[in-house]
Amino acid sequence: MRGLLHRYIGVLLLCALVSPAQAQTFPDRPVRLIVPYAPGGITDITARMLGPRLAEELGQQVVVDNRPGGAGMIGFGMVARAPADGYTLVVATTALAANPILFKDIPYDARKDFTPLGLIGLVPLVLVVPPSSPATTLTEFLALVRAKPGEVNYGSAGNGSDNHLAAELFNHLAGIRATHVPYRGGGQVMTDLIAGRVAYVFATLPSALPFIGEGRLRALATTGQTRSPALPQVPTVAETAMPDFVLYAWLGLLGPAGLPAPVLRRLETAIAATLRHPETAERLRGIGHELKGGTPQEMGAHLERELDRWAELAKHVRFDAAN
Numbered sequence: 001m002r003g004l005l006h007r008y009i010g011v012l013l014l015c016a017l018v019s020p021a022q023a024q025t026f027p028d029r030p031v032r033l034i035v036p037y038a039p040g041g042i043t044d045i046t047a048r049m050l051g052p053r054l055a056e057e058l059g060q061q062v063v064v065d066n067r068p069g070g071a072g073m074i075g076f077g078m079v080a081r082a083p084a085d086g087y088t089l090v091v092a093t094t095a096l097a098a099n100p101i102l103f104k105d106i107p108y109d110a111r112k113d114f115t116p117l118g119l120i121g122l123v124p125l126v127l128v129v130p131p132s133s134p135a136t137t138l139t140e141f142l143a144l145v146r147a148k149p150g151e152v153n154y155g156s157a158g159n160g161s162d163n164h165l166a167a168e169l170f171n172h173l174a175g176i177r178a179t180h181v182p183y184r185g186g187g188q189v190m191t192d193l194i195a196g197r198v199a200y201v202f203a204t205l206p207s208a209l210p211f212i213g214e215g216r217l218r219a220l221a222t223t224g225q226t227r228s229p230a231l232p233q234v235p236t237v238a239e240t241a242m243p244d245f246v247l248y249a250w251l252g253l254l255g256p257a258g259l260p261a262p263v264l265r266r267l268e269t270a271i272a273a274t275l276r277h278p279e280t281a282e283r284l285r286g287i288g289h290e291l292k293g294g295t296p297q298e299m300g301a302h303l304e305r306e307l308d309r310w311a312e313l314a315k316h317v318r319f320d321a322a323n
Contacts (some may be wrong), residue, residue, distance in 0.1 A: 026085070031088075037158070057270035094161075115254060117271055120232050127221045156181070
């Protein structure tokens with residue numbers, strides 16, 4: 001028994017010595033970047049824009065790994081349970097902060113199970129309809145939906161997605177009733193919107209811009225404080241119909257809780273350099289990002305504010321997981 005005890009203590013001491021050494025050499029193999037949604041949406045598009053430059057900064061391949069399902073909870077849960085070694089990261093979205101108001105059983109604690117790394121940026125959404133829609137302005141759109149309460153449907157990339165939350169908040173403040181049709185990803189909902197199978201979507205700019213430019217979707221309004229440079233001709237909801245309606249999607253990078261300090265510093269440096277890189281920054285701004293960057297502490301503070309914000313909104317607005 002004493003021999004086993006000595007061996008156990010020896011293993012613990014060895015782990016204590018090896019772990020810092022491994023952290024100092026990070027990364028020495030590819031890093032996996034989890035996207036908790038299907039390909040084609042803003043999270044996927046952003047991850048694939050960041051990946052190549054982040055790989056250059058880290059000196060290792062960054063593999064984008066789509067893990068859709070469960071309102072992002074499958075992907076978030078994978079990272080929360082991953083080893084705290086920096087080799088598994090996730091692109092976090094508004095859903096991470098809003099899921100607690102939608103679901104009772106969540107396989108992680110957003111406040112305790114992640115290490116904040118950096119805020120990528122804020123992205124306004126855009127209310128889009130298919131070209132076949134009779135609505136050519138936001139005013140016409142509101143009149144159309146009000147004339148058919150509960151009969152008009154809207155699509156989203158899934159329960160808890162930015163599309164879902166924005167539409168529910170908009171519908172509540174506008175005093176309209178519509179039916180929610182959740183999909184498994186941003187690409188799928190845009191395909192059905194173009195085909196006219198759903199009537200409208202509050203899409204994130206990166207998802208909608210190509211289709212707007214090709215004339216396959218019609219943009220009625222954006223949700224930012226001011227007009228988006230990517231769509232300067234499209235008015236905001238605030239200037240058109242509801243002065244207090246301002247809403248942004250956000251994206252950030254997180255790792256599992258308990259990342260060693262050397263790994264955290266290495267990732268922080270690489271992420272900051274990636275967002276500062278002129279070509280990468282230009283591409284992200286070109287699809288509607290308002291780049292933020294900042295420290296892990298600032299990302300953590302942002303997540304805390306978002307968790308509190310959606311919890312407070314849920315006291316006044318009913319956010320159903322599936323209508």
